[in-house]
Amino acid sequence: MQQRVGLARAIANDAEILLMDEAFSALDPLYRKEMQDLLLQIQEKMHKTVIFIGHDLNEALKLGDRIMIMRDGNIEQIGEPEDILTHPANDYVERFIEGVDRTQVLTASSVMAKAQVVNIAKAGPRVALRRMRENDISSIYVVDNENRFVGFADAHDVSDLIKKNSKDLRSVLKTDVPKTHADTPINDLINDISKTPI
Template sequence: MSARLEAEHLYKVFGRRPDEAVDRLRGGADREELRADGTTAAVIDASFTVEPGEIFVVMGLSGSGKSTLLRMLNGLLEPTAGTVGFDGQDLTALSDRELREVRAKKISMVFQHFALFPHRSVLENAAYGLAVQGVPRAERERRATEALALCGLAGWEKSWPDELSGGMQQRVGLARALATDADLLLMDESFSALDPLIRRDMQDQLLELQRSLKKTIVFITHDLNEAMRLGDRIAVMRDGRIVQTGSAEDILLRPANDYVASFIQDVDRSRVLTAGAVMDREVRGDEADCACETATPDTPFHDLCALSARLPHPVAVLDAERELVGVVPRQRLVGFLGEETGTPQPCDSPRDKGGEKVTARA
């Protein structure tokens, strides 16, 4: 299966002589050298792919370049260098009219601050993207009504935006994106303006929708726990560069550098890690024979701890064919819990053997 979205060596430079600045960056210059000359390198040599049906999270601190990167993915910002491929089409080669057509029908965006029209009803807001496409009124209202129901807003169609809570307004923004049936959703800090409990609820909503709709999503956040919870894969950005890309387990167990290691040190690993990440693959016969209650490679860490507490022996981990693929001794669980303030020691990952991804969202 080919990638739905592919970014290749993207650069975005603001200021004087941007092409010259890209040449300097390729030659080894850093951001500070360019800034001294009045030039800002927002994104530097960013490359990644996003598979169909994947939630790809780009995370980093403020000023890391993540929002600028997102806006290059749908042509709102033109890259200084590099290309963006979408379903095999080079978006950077399209005319303005062709780009508008792609944004209207194939790529939707969900913003941080809702971006609702106060003088339009909830239904009219949800149907706005379809109105831009020229969809007949009856059809767009039907599709918008269905999208609102998916987002838990059935019965609110005739309400006005100022009658809704912040979380409900964000659901309208999500419904507007879903109503267009776009192939790609771009979500720019979409839950960052919400209170913590409402934010968690919106994360649950997105994961529930994703299980049935299987959209391709690029999600921008500065919150590491949100990234770990939502992302099938995560790209960590710093100073305009992507410094590591991988699953939540990859990043927790194998941080690429000291910056990533310091970034993840406060993450609750028990909500991210799975049996497949922590199991011992060197299985002895007596361990295999004593297995009664078992786990699978995607059993969450906290469930694994509860299971281990009930058993006098290591927990056996079985694959989909009920074949033994590893065991988890109790001391191994204790070891990972004891490393909450440090970097865990790497263990074999299912990816190391060329297997399927077995991470589970907390």
């Protein structure tokens, strides 16, 4: 309750910048999460600049738009959470981020890779399987002449087509592919990823 009152007092003063020094460090994990969520809700409505000082990097990654990591009064790195996790400036920052839960910060765009595709009008099962082997993947996206997604084929089904001497790649295409947005946290994707062969 003390933290809530302190936060309410700071907001009531209508200050342009709020300085919060270890504001939630004394709270048990349940109340701490509630206060973090409350601060994010307030920030979304009021658009205040908040300088949040703390030693918990997971908390900083959850609350901060930009993070500054310091050592002995010197700035080691300033950046957005994703940038700090993916491009640590030095060994100190790298050690500092070792135990961090990256799935809460990194998004689908962080792990996206250029899709390997074959054109259904030009490629049959043998080309599709060869492209999968060349790229060390177990399935491949299939597009039409306008580069529109038609479906995907997995190596097992394509191999069966070749054994049957069939050239009808369309017959093994799967079209039920989960979709997401580039800014979806990886943590939210894990369940879908585990069920998707791509």
